[in-house]
Amino acid sequence: MREQVTEARRIVVKVGSSSLTTAAGGLDAERVDALVDALAKSPAEVVLVSSGAIAAGLAPLGLSRRPRDLSTQQAAASVGQGLLMRAYNDAFARHGRVVGQVLLTVDDVTRRVHYRNAYRTLRRLLDLRAVPIVNENDTVATQEIRFGDNDRLAALVASLVHADLLVLLSDVDGLYTGDPAKPGSMPVTDVRSPDDLSGIDVKRPGKAGVGTGGMVTKVEAARIATTSGIPVVLTSAPNAGRVLAGEPVGTLFHRLRERPQARLFWLAHATSPRGRLHLDPGAVQAVIQRHASLLPAGITAVDGRFAAGDPVDLVDVGGVPVARGLVNYDATELPPLLGRSTGELAAALGPAYEREVVHRDDLVLL
Numbered sequence: 001m002r003e004q005v006t007e008a009r010r011i012v013v014k015v016g017s018s019s020l021t022t023a024a025g026g027l028d029a030e031r032v033d034a035l036v037d038a039l040a041k042s043p044a045e046v047v048l049v050s051s052g053a054i055a056a057g058l059a060p061l062g063l064s065r066r067p068r069d070l071s072t073q074q075a076a077a078s079v080g081q082g083l084l085m086r087a088y089n090d091a092f093a094r095h096g097r098v099v100g101q102v103l104l105t106v107d108d109v110t111r112r113v114h115y116r117n118a119y120r121t122l123r124r125l126l127d128l129r130a131v132p133i134v135n136e137n138d139t140v141a142t143q144e145i146r147f148g149d150n151d152r153l154a155a156l157v158a159s160l161v162h163a164d165l166l167v168l169l170s171d172v173d174g175l176y177t178g179d180p181a182k183p184g185s186m187p188v189t190d191v192r193s194p195d196d197l198s199g200i201d202v203k204r205p206g207k208a209g210v211g212t213g214g215m216v217t218k219v220e221a222a223r224i225a226t227t228s229g230i231p232v233v234l235t236s237a238p239n240a241g242r243v244l245a246g247e248p249v250g251t252l253f254h255r256l257r258e259r260p261q262a263r264l265f266w267l268a269h270a271t272s273p274r275g276r277l278h279l280d281p282g283a284v285q286a287v288i289q290r291h292a293s294l295l296p297a298g299i300t301a302v303d304g305r306f307a308a309g310d311p312v313d314l315v316d317v318g319g320v321p322v323a324r325g326l327v328n329y330d331a332t333e334l335p336p337l338l339g340r341s342t343g344e345l346a347a348a349l350g351p352a353y354e355r356e357v358v359h360r361d362d363l364v365l366l
């Protein structure tokens, strides 16, 4: 059993085009269903990063292979993305689950303001038990601002949503010392440091002709995730169920540092609070003992001038700081919300006001 998997509460799973399409081109409904069956069984929150829009759009447009020019790729993605979502929607519906489409550009995961918006939406979808299905926003991205491969996008999304694990599903069951089609290439079960990759040949591009990145982008994605403290498992899509059950299949890239602790350490020690939220005793107990998010109902007063995203201290009735967190509202927005339930606020002011004042993932106890 891999405890990196069995203990993960939030998992980003990335699936490549070659694992979703038939040899003749077009979406393979059986493979989509098999993947969704495996994901729906996981007790963890799952964010799915799915490629396949371009591949799925080829046949309906009468194209027999992946076009080279960007505008035809974008046209294929425009047609294929809808088909892809329909397939996921139907497959997840059989498990009583709702899916939400999230299309992202480079800016959305690298620029702070956009980043926070993307993070909030993804987190809200997860809180509502919906399955976010992420892809690059191919139809609007130009060559210069495209990721072009979803492996790197998946690693950035994993970091964005504070995932505990990234699973990369491809058409190969793991990393090999060289092209798996060549005799003598051996499977690699564990990568514990960048040194373990020296001598491994990842150059040959994917053989299926519908994928883009090959192993180069998967190893790069694993580097991004593991240096952010997120372990990565690389294996084939049919192994999804076994991986998520904790079986030691494929290649495990061990994390290179403790991410959540490092982030919370930064929050507790390297930031100065821009304000204070005064909590009633019930809220202090919820935050400290249940590690709950802080809601407007538990706040009695607000001091300081802060903007959404700033660090603030949460103080008890005696004014003693009990926790520090990143606040989701500007200081000026909060006074009319205090003491009111999220249901009441959403009804009066709209669903945007249902959000937590400080989410539990952004809280560290002092």
Ligand SMILES: Nc1ncnc2c1ncn2[C@@H]1O[C@H](COP(=O)(O)OP(=O)(O)O)[C@@H](O)[C@H]1O
Pocket: 015, 016, 017, 018, 019, 169, 170, 171, 172, 174, 175, 176, 177, 178, 179, 180, 200, 201, 202, 203, 204, 205, 206, 207, 208, 209, 210, 211, 212, 213, 214, 215
């Ligand atoms: N060292 C290696 N180990 C495993 N696979 C490799 C290696 N080098 C190249 N590959 C190729 O990478 C392919 C996977 O890349 P790709 O087709 O882009 O996948 P996806 O569509 O899942 O993103 C494999 O099918 C394999 O042929």
Ligand SMILES: N[C@@H](CCC(=O)OP(=O)(O)O)C(=O)O
Pocket: 015, 016, 017, 018, 050, 051, 052, 053, 054, 055, 077, 135, 136, 138, 148, 149, 150, 151, 210, 211, 212, 213, 214
């Ligand atoms: N956004 C593109 C994904 C391209 C891509 O990364 O493909 P793959 O190498 O199969 O993961 C699409 O949906 O077709």
